[in-house]
Amino acid sequence: MKTLSFTVNGAATQVEVEDHEYLAEVLRNRLGLTGTKIGCNEAECGICTVLVNGTPVVSCIYPALRAEGASVETIEGLAEGEKLHPLQEAFVEGGAPQCGYCIPGVIMTAKGLIDTNPDPTDHDIKVALKDTLCRCAGYSFITHAIQSAAKQIREGEKQNHLPALPETLAPLNVIGRPFPRPDAVLKVTGKALYSDDFNFPGMLHARTLRAKYPHARILKIDTAKAKALPGVHAVLTADDIPGEKNHGLVIQDWPALAVDKVRYIGDPVAIVAADTREIASAALALIEVEYEPLPVVSDPVQAHQPDAPLVMESGNLLKHIKVRKGDMDQGFAEADVILEETFHTPAYDHAFLEPECSIGRIDEDGRFEIIVGSQIPYQDRSQVARCLGVSDDQVRIKGALIGGGFGGKEDIAGQIHVALLTKVTGRPVKMLYDRHESLIFHPKRHATQITVKVGAKTDGTLTAVETILYGDSGAYASLGEKVMTRATTHSAGPYEVQNVKADCYAMYTNNPPAGAFRGFGVLQSAFAVESVMDMLAERLGIDPVELRRKNLHRVGTVTNTGQTLRESVGLGRCLELVSAEVEKRKEATQPASKNKRRAWGLAVGYKNTGLGGGAPDKSSAEVELYHDGTVQVRTSAAEIGQGLVGVVAMAAAEELGMKYEDVRVLLSDTDLTPDGGPTTASRQTFVTGNAARMAARTLRNAIEATLSELYDQPPQNIRFEEGLARVNGHSLPMSEVAQIFKREGREPKATYEYWAPKTQPLGTGGDMHFAFSYAAQAAEVEVDLDTGEVKVLQMVAAHDIGRAINPLALQGQIEGGMVMGLGHAMTEEFIVEDGIVFTDVLARYKMPSIKHAPPITSFIVEDAASTGPYGAKGVGEIASIPTLAAISNAVYNACGVRLHKLPVDQDSLLRALKSGNRTG
Amino acid sequence: MPLWEHYHRPSTVDQAIDNLAHYAGRARILAGGTDLLLEMQQGRTSPVAAVVDITQIQEIRAIEEADGYILIGAGVTHTAITHSALLTQKATSLVESCGVIGGPQVRNVATLGGNVAHALPAGDGTLSLVALAAEAEVAGPQGRAWRPIDSLYVGPGKSALNHTAEMITRFRLKPHAAGEGSAFKRIMRPQGVALPILGLGVWVNVVDGLIAATRIALGPAGPRPLRAAQAEAFLAGKAFSTELLPAVAEQVLADAKLRTSPHRATAEYRTELILPLLARALPLAVRRATTGHVTPEGIGEG
Incomplete structure (x- = not known):
């Protein structure tokens, strides 16, 4: 131990630290300044940024002892008592925080900027914040808030920090007005508490031993040496689970600890609780596991082959999902043109900036209390109780704030494990995943292969759409069946088609499980069908907007699943708004240089609000x-x-x-x-x-x-x-x-x-969903013909969400969703090779940063859902759905290469351009 | 296991060398740490008994011009380099290459010495140092010696430095004189690869409208930063025109050993990039050489 003497937020501070500690650890663990968040521990995400002698540094890899004699500023030092710093004030009033986890780092990075540059331009901000990520992608509000705060500081006068928002209906007393979030002040001051910010006296630290192979039989586990390590309080394996061995949101097929087999590289084999995280890590290395490696199933098409190795003893098919409407023979016979194309989408990671963390403890009444940021607290409770072998009322789930979810915090992570370790040790236990563990463990977006065959008449009328989908559901069911059902029912797009057939095979593989992720399967099918719509338009010589206009959902449409749409179908209005705005912008577009081509692309989408399919909602x-x-x-x-x-x-x-x-x-x-x-x-x-x-x-x-x-x-x-x-x-x-x-x-x-209004299961006709949200989006891209580099220059969007409850929060969701869609199209790809995760650090999985976020022009369509609150329906997912195809269509329009897989790969794009084979 | 057990923060180079010697092969120099600490954390480099933090050593934190050289301390951060008016004017490509490394928080601590010690053949700072014919002063138990930059590279990620006994203390290079200019350009991809697909540093000397000399450094195009000697020879004595570029690219390709790196780039793609990279960097360097006007491009946009 050494004494570190430095100044923290203006106060002379002395603290005993270990030689190997980092500044972030000292701030959080020794000084209790938990406003500084750790997102990746690898200097990638920037959210742990603090100022050292006025300079922004990432505190997660800044050796603490280097700060000797320095002045360190953290988020806790900004406000003076109750009075917020202008940056904090502008962030609150300008709607910049969403999940809020990145916000302390974003604000500190911004402070470093405006302390030296009192009037930063958009470009200055993009440069300064390039590596301070926000997965909610509130980048335009962040930019606006920084400039507004800087102005307030320059002029010494209170500014109106509200950004410009799209026009919406006249507000009621409260509904329809752009209020800041109730938790915004907590989130900008660092007082917001996420799971890892909680600590208890006597708390142990837990870690998980994960599989060594993506598919193997477990022959033997020996924990003796790990148990003997001083400081270790418990080492548990599946044998130590008193209740049910499995968990699972739909099908209980996911062992809380591997029993006789591991099915993916993130499978938990044993768990350890120890006095410190370091001791727990050391104990993991002492657990001896003998494996017999088994052949690996690495993609869903392979998984469907009759001779494929079995991931699940019951077979690799999780679910065959079918949609049937009309008569396909007749539909294709009526067609003048038939197109058939196959597309691939990779897995994607939610990359919420807050890695999973659970804390278990036994409360004053002897019940189990789990502190966790979970998307489904009551299901956590029953899943924990089942594995403990106790009744639900013996477990309390106490939600902490959640640093992003996007669907990735629906399944169980460490909740059951900390409950088991708490039960055995009688002590509070914290299980925090680092970024690496988060990446290899939690369920992803399904990788898919989607074939779309479409028939149309020369006037553009769609006569038939047939789709075949393969979804990679990974090692366990999670929500795979539900996700791929949504991909399937939406696979013919938001169009009225008389004859539709869709078959989806949701398959088990030895990849990380796939489950819920914003858009829930529909991003993938929208990319496929909206690409085909543009190809069809070109084949028919019809404007792509006109082709969509002719076929799109309207009131009275009978959907693929037999539902008659009776109200709240604002897609037509969305399409008109976007196409008109794009026409206007095309005229203003500067021509690119001779080696660069610019073009617009457009796509539409729809997404159900609510569970649907007969589930009680x-x-x-x-x-x-x-x-x-x-x-x-x-x-x-x-x-x-x-x-x-x-x-x-x-x-x-x-x-x-x-x-x-x-x-x-x-x-x-x-x-x-x-x-x-x-x-x-x-x-x-x-x-x-x-x-x-x-x-x-x-x-x-x-x-x-x-x-x-x-x-x-x-x-x-x-x-x-x-x-x-x-x-x-x-x-x-x-x-x-x-x-x-x-x-x-x-x-x-x-x-x-x-x-919610009752819905019907797929295949029974009637209302499968009680409401749909709609969107049209367009993107302008620039393709460099010499290098294949692609940039998204700007986007235009219109979303029909029924009613804007809070226009500020709504716009945050829309822009954030679109930037996430842009990330899927441009920067992100979760790569697994033979069951081994390549993208196992954030440096290999790039989410869009502020420099990727283009200007977005947004229109709101409020075609009310009569049963929605004040007419509202969902927005969280629809905003990401059309983006992928809008960008891909723009790339085609710019350079003539039709992308059949994502993300855009400049390498293969350039090779396609040079070879003249215009398929990417 | 902690990644290091002991932390030292010497204030002189001699102390740092002594610290290293004390641990007899079990200690390493720590500068910004943005490469080394991550490599240790991710298991690509073994934990050590001690790290020797050199960021407090004033001698290696200065940028100065003396005796016909520009001297840059190995502990100078990328941010300090990009902010230096002297380097902007007289070592432009170095400023441009240091301005695209990482993000601002990384550039605020990452050092030029660390970039070179890490020995990546596509290290942005390295390519410019090669193009500028820089030398590195290496301190060790036997004292100090100046070595050409390229001599420090053994292979990808492999430095000729003895990491547990030696450290780089300074770099020196000749400032741009009248008629000289330089530029750095690179191609990245937006997906998860922190390393450039291809980078190019160029220095030219134009005399009476003719190219008297050039240095073209390219990476990754082999196990070490590549000097495109044939292209340099080809250009010598010629009046520069963009029409020469395809022929220059041919010459560069003759020297370059481009290969496929999984998830990063195909050899074919890299081959295609030579010409556009040259087209971005070479005319710019020539323009700077002939006009003397320098506005660095792409700073902070990496």
Whole structure:
């Protein structure tokens, strides 16, 4: 141990540290400054940025002792008491934080910039923040906030930090207004607590031994040496699981610890709890496992071969999914043109910047408490309870803030493991994954092979669409069947086609499992079908916009699955808005240089809101009025950055005539919040938004009834506005209303269980979904004909999301979704070779940075869903869906190379250009 | 196991060499750490008993012009290099190459010495140093000696330095005189490969409208940074025109050993890139040489 003497946020500080510690560790673990986050531990993501003597550095690989004598600034040092720094203020009011995990690093990087450059241009910001990533991709709001804050500092005058937003419907009292997130101040000050920010006295640190082979029989596990290591408190294997050995959201096929076989390289074989993370790591190396390697199944087409090795004893086919409509022979016979093309999409990683972390402890009542950032708290609870062999009520899931999810925090990660280790040791146990472990372990987006065969008449009418899909579901089911069902039902695009046939084979392989990921299979099929639509348009000599216009979903359309669309189909409007804007922009486009070609490409998409397919889709929320006149909304629905926390607060405020600021929200606690169901399928605004709204309305009705009796007035004479209940000339503050309830011995609260409209399973006709969101997007790209380099210059988009509840949060989701789609098209590819993950560090898996984020022109279409809250439907997923094909179509239009796989590969693109074979 | 057990922060070069000697092969020099620490963390380099942090040694943190040379301390950060007016004017390609390495946080700590010691044949800073015919001063138990940059490269990621006994202390190169100019260009891909597909550093001396001399450094085009000697000879004595570029590219290809790197680039693609890279760098260097006007390109845009 050495004494490190330095200045931290202006205060002289001395702290004992080990020689090998990094600055980030010292700040977080020894000084309790957990505002500095660690996203990758490899100097890639930049979110651990702090200032050392005014210079931004990544603290995760900055040796702590190097800071001797230096002045270090962290996010905690920015605000003066309650008064936020202008950057923090601008980030809050400008909607920059979403999940918030990157925000401390982003703000510190920005501070380093504006301290030396008081008036930064867009370019200056792109250069300075190039390596400080935001997976929610709020890059345009971040840029705006930095410039707005810089202006405030320069001019010494409060600025309006709200960025320009697309036009939306006239607001109600609260709904439709651009409020900051309720958790925004916590997120910009570093006070926001994510799982790894919690610590308990006596807490042990756990690590997981993962498989050595992607497919092998386990012959023997010997943990004796690991157990004997001083500081080790427990080493557990599958034999130590008292209850069910498996978990799984749909099919329980995923061993919590490998039993007799490992099926992918991330399979957990044993878990260790020790005094320190280092000791736990050392113990892993002492566990002896004998394997018999087995042949590896590395792709879904191979998995479907009759002689393929078996990943699952029951066979490699997870599910054959079928869509049937009309008569294919007739459909293709009617066609004047038939096209058939096959596309491939790779696996993708969510790359949420907060790696998975769970903490288990035994609470004062002897129950298990798990602190975790999970998208489905109640299912975590039952999955943990099943493996422990206890009843659900013996487990409490207490949600921490979540540093991004995107579908990747639906399955179990360390929750069961910390419960088991806590049970055995009686001590609190933290299981934190590093980035490497996160990358190899958690379920990915399905890699797919998709063949689209389309028939059309010369006038562009689609007569038949046949698709064959293979989905790589990896080693375990996860949500694979559901994801590939969505890929399949959406595989003919948002078009009315009389004759449709789709067959999908969701296959087990020895790759990391594939599960939920924003877009849920539809990104992949949209890339395929929207590429084919452009190819068809060219073949027919019809404008691609016109071809889509002719066939697209409208009210009255019968979908591929036999659902008649009765309302809220805003796709036509989206298409018109985008195509008109693109035409306008084409005129303004500067021609590129002689070796570069610029062009636009367009695509459309649709995505269901809600679970659909006959699954019961419900959510509960509770609303309680407090003696201080504030209201709390409670639901277990998860806030993963998407903005639900604001949506439910706004709904309650609207219904109770209160100020948004007077509504607090408690989420994701299975003891204190009613079940909001999974945060998936763009469903939470719809279902939990409705639940909160109805709970608030129920409370309002109760207040009306009470006051109506008290003041002898009919309920309709009671009004709620400006935080007051007005009755017969009296204006009662809500605090007084709460007291009236108390006096009467009643609780001023209401719970509402909202059931979404009933849906039908695939294959039975009728409404498979209760709402669809729609989008049209266009991208302008520039292709360098000498090098094959491709840049996305700008994008235009229109999204039909029913109703803009909060235009600021909505735009954050739209831009973030589009930039993620851009990442899938341009920068990201999760590579697995014979079951071995190549992209096992963030340096090999590049998510888009601020320099990739193009200017986006966004239009909002509000074609209301009658059952949605205030007409709203989902937005989380639709924004990523058309982006891939829009970019790919633009690349074709620019240089004539048709991409059949993603991401865009400049190497093969250039070779295609040079060889004249225009297929990439 | 910790990656290192002991941390030393000497304030002189001699102390640093002594520190290394003390651990007899079990200690390494630590500069910015943005390569070494990650290599150790990811298991590509073994943990050590000690790291010797040289960032406190003032002697190796200066950029100065003396005795007809520009001297750059090995501990100078990439950020300091890109901000140097002297280097911008008189060692332009070095500024351009250091300006595209990593992101700003990495450039704020990563050093030129570390870039060279890491010995990647496509190291951006390295290619410019080769094009500028720089030398490195290496300190060791036997004292200090100047060595040509290319002599420090044994193979990809393999340095001729003895990492556990020696350190680079300074670089020296001749500043651009009248009629001289340089430029650096590279091609990256946006997917997960931190290393360039191909980089090119060029120095030219134009006298009376004719190219008196050039140095063209390319990487990765072999196990070490490549000097395109045939292309340099081809250009000598010629009046530069862009029409020469295809022929120059042919000459470069004659020397280059381009290969396929999985997930990074095919040899075929790299072959195609020679001409566009030359077209970006060579005329720019010639223009700088003839006009004396220098505006570095691409700083921070890597």
